[in-house]
Amino acid sequence: MAGSYSFYRCAVLATSTSMLDSILDRNSPIHMLRLTVQMDGETYAEGLDLKAEAFYDWARTHPEEKITTSPPDMQSLIDNFQYLKSQGYEEAIVTTISGKLSESAAVIRRAAEAMEGTLKIHVVDTGTTCMPEGFFALEAVRLLKAGKTAEEVVDYLERLKPRCEILFGVHSLT
Known part of the structure; x- marks a missing residue:
């Protein structure tokens, strides 16, 4: 199958703020990092x-x-990354809630640094939250399945960020 090497050697993870729980099933290739x-x-x-x-x-x-x-605690992140390595993954792409809203991206970057030399981890601060954030993880899976390398996927996601906007509608300001 074309592109299968990239897909089966690079894990995709998303923070739970991505709202993907409502659309993914237990067989999803996206791993969730829980806040x-x-x-x-x-x-x-x-x-x-x-x-x-x-x-x-x-x-x-x-x-x-x-x-x-x-944010997810450091030990659970390290445990997740070590598990991925034990399953044969060589790289991981982690999409996160905006660093302006949460410390999650910073904590995940520190965990990625701790895993240096073991698992290559690409952290993408999406600059968004909720389903727009989840879209980044879904796009990462789509591109890996299409045969893109992790670096190509991360480059694409970084170029996608300036085109994303979030609008909120609320019933009241309380």
């Missing part, structure tokens, strides 16, 4: 322990309560 959400005195793995609908329902009924998020 944590702290609310109501509890900590949840975004998209796994806490689904979007439950989060929105809780936020709607508790408008004054504080909600915080945290």
